[in-house]
Amino acid sequence: xxxxxxxxxxxxxxxxxxxxxxxxxxxxxxxxxxxxxxxxxxxxxxxxxxxxxxxxxxxxxxxxxxxxxxxxxxxxxxxxxxxxxxxxxxxxxxxxxxxxxxxxxxxxxxxxxxxxxxxxxxxxxxxxxxxxxxxxxxxxxxxxxxxxxxxxxxxxxxxxxxxxxxxxxxxxxxxxxxxxxxxxxxxxxxxxxxxxxxxxxxxxxxxxxxxxxxxxxxxxxxxxxxxxxxxxxxxxxxxxxxxxxxxxxxxxxxxxxxxxxxxxxxxxxxxxxxxxxxxxxxxxxxxxxxxxxxxxxxxxxxxxxxxxxxxxxxxxxxxxxxxxxxxxxxxxxxxxxxxxxxxxxxxxxxxxxxxxxxxxxxxxxxxxxxxxxxxxxxxxxxxxxxxxxxxxxxxxxxxxxxxxxxxxxxxxxxxxxxxxxxxxxxxxxxxxxxxxxxxxxxxxxxxxxxxxxxxxxxxxxxxxxxxxxxxxxxxxxxxxxxxxxxxxxxxxxxxxxxxxxxxxxxxxxxxxxxxxxxxx
Numbered sequence: 001x002x003x004x005x006x007x008x009x010x011x012x013x014x015x016x017x018x019x020x021x022x023x024x025x026x027x028x029x030x031x032x033x034x035x036x037x038x039x040x041x042x043x044x045x046x047x048x049x050x051x052x053x054x055x056x057x058x059x060x061x062x063x064x065x066x067x068x069x070x071x072x073x074x075x076x077x078x079x080x081x082x083x084x085x086x087x088x089x090x091x092x093x094x095x096x097x098x099x100x101x102x103x104x105x106x107x108x109x110x111x112x113x114x115x116x117x118x119x120x121x122x123x124x125x126x127x128x129x130x131x132x133x134x135x136x137x138x139x140x141x142x143x144x145x146x147x148x149x150x151x152x153x154x155x156x157x158x159x160x161x162x163x164x165x166x167x168x169x170x171x172x173x174x175x176x177x178x179x180x181x182x183x184x185x186x187x188x189x190x191x192x193x194x195x196x197x198x199x200x201x202x203x204x205x206x207x208x209x210x211x212x213x214x215x216x217x218x219x220x221x222x223x224x225x226x227x228x229x230x231x232x233x234x235x236x237x238x239x240x241x242x243x244x245x246x247x248x249x250x251x252x253x254x255x256x257x258x259x260x261x262x263x264x265x266x267x268x269x270x271x272x273x274x275x276x277x278x279x280x281x282x283x284x285x286x287x288x289x290x291x292x293x294x295x296x297x298x299x300x301x302x303x304x305x306x307x308x309x310x311x312x313x314x315x316x317x318x319x320x321x322x323x324x325x326x327x328x329x330x331x332x333x334x335x336x337x338x339x340x341x342x343x344x345x346x347x348x349x350x351x352x353x354x355x356x357x358x359x360x361x362x363x364x365x366x367x368x369x370x371x372x373x374x375x376x377x378x379x380x381x382x383x384x385x386x387x388x389x390x391x392x393x394x395x396x397x398x399x400x401x402x403x404x405x406x407x408x409x410x411x412x413x414x415x416x417x418x419x420x421x422x423x424x425x426x427x428x429x430x431x432x433x434x435x436x437x438x439x440x441x442x443x444x445x446x447x448x449x450x451x452x453x454x455x456x457x458x459x460x461x462x463x464x465x466x467x468x469x470x471x472x473x474x475x476x477x478x479x480x481x482x483x484x485x486x487x488x489x490x491x492x493x494x495x496x497x498x499x500x501x502x503x504x505x506x507x508x509x510x511x512x513x514x515x516x517x518x519x520x
Contacts, residue, residue, distance in 0.1 A: 422446030
């Protein structure tokens with residue numbers, strides 16, 4: 001029991017295990033009490049049986065002694081009559097005497113059956129002496145009616161005296177054994193009574209201890225859970241409930257609380273991150289709207305301003321300066337094209353985001369398309385005093401089955417960006433084809449980008465920073481559209497750049513659709 005209590009005290013057991021152990025301990029104590037009570041009841045029954053056997057043996061000894069004495073008197077009377085008269089013994093009288101002898105023999109056997117342990121030798125001597133006596137008396141009756149035999153009672157008298165002596169010895173031994181056995185049984189009964197009382201008191205004490213211990217342990221664990229739940233409820237999601245003292249259901253519950261806190265903490269962090277991203281996206285879109293408004297107003301102001309000037313010149317009646325007139329119309333046309341390009345970029349991005357941008361496959365010469373775009377945008381190179389380095393490997397070029405409009409847009413956006421961010425530098429365009437893949441490289445010696453700016457350069461509505469947008473203009477849609485177009489045509493784009501060291505954009509596009517290349 002002490003070992004069980006130490007195990008309960010030292011080990012971290014589950015609530016169910018503690019209940020099982022406590023129940024087992026209480027049932028064990030109860031079983032000990034029941035066993036002790038049964039043992040005491042058995043001892044009492046043994047005492048009653050011993051007392052009953054002792055009383056029965058005493059009665060049999062008394063009855064046997066009385067029977068022997070009565071029969072001896074009868075034998076003496078018959079012996080006297082035999083000596084003084086010639087009367088014989090009738091058959092009925094002789095049969096009654098034999099039955100009397102058989103009855104005494106039966107009493108002798110019954111006495112042997114209930115004799116206590118330790119009295120066997122005394123009974124054996126009594127049985128031997130009494131058997132001799134009964135045999136002598138039986139011989140007496142057999143020879144009573146015989147006229148040729150003398151009846152001798154000396155041997156029977158000696159056997160009778162010896163039998164009485166053996167009766168007294170057996171009676172004394174039975175009495176001593178009964179007293180000893182009664183004392184031993186009384187001691188056992190007293191011991192079992194004490195054990196029963198002690199066991200009952202111990203059961204109550206241990207039960208109270210186990211119940212109080214169980215309540216205290218359970219309350220301590222529940223208080224830790226309650227404290228942890230309160231900390232969680234107050235917003236302290238970094239708090240963790242201690243679990244090294246717990247086991248079983250309480251441990252599972254504590255771990256569940258901790259897991260729930262961790263998941264809730266991560267969820268809140270994700271919400272905060274998503275909120276930050278949403279705020280950043282909103283800020284980027286706000287900046288985009290501001291940039292778009294500026295970019296839209298600039299060509300519109302030029303269109304409206306020059307149109308009003310031309311209208312005034314036509315209305316004042318003065319001669320028209322043809323060169324100035326053509327210059328103003330060229331400015332209006334250029335501003336209109338800029339406005340159209342900006343609107344097209346916005347529409348293209350909207351189509352891409354909604355998945356409605358079609359891909360029109362055609363067969364064309366990529367080298368001719370690239371040269372045509374670069375030649376058409378040559379004025380942008382001279383605008384910031386740059387030089388164009390055009391290198392098209394025409395020997396490697398073959399026909400290409402793709403969307404020429406999107407390839408033209410890719411080259412235009414990359415070329416325009418390189419010209420916009422480069423002053424007094426070089427714009428290099430290289431194109432070649434190998435293994436059915438068109439490689440287009442547009443490099444410049446402009447302002448370049450930091451690694452952080454490179455990570456965001458292909459995101460829609462995002463420019464390097466606010467200063468770049470203010471200084472160089474633009475909406476931040478060009479490179480995002482280029483990346484989407486490259487992926488739509490089955491290719492990809494990469495950027496290499498460093499601050500004040502220029503940028504290098506590499507586009508790789510398959511010369512044929514995926515199905516054509518697989519069957520080739």
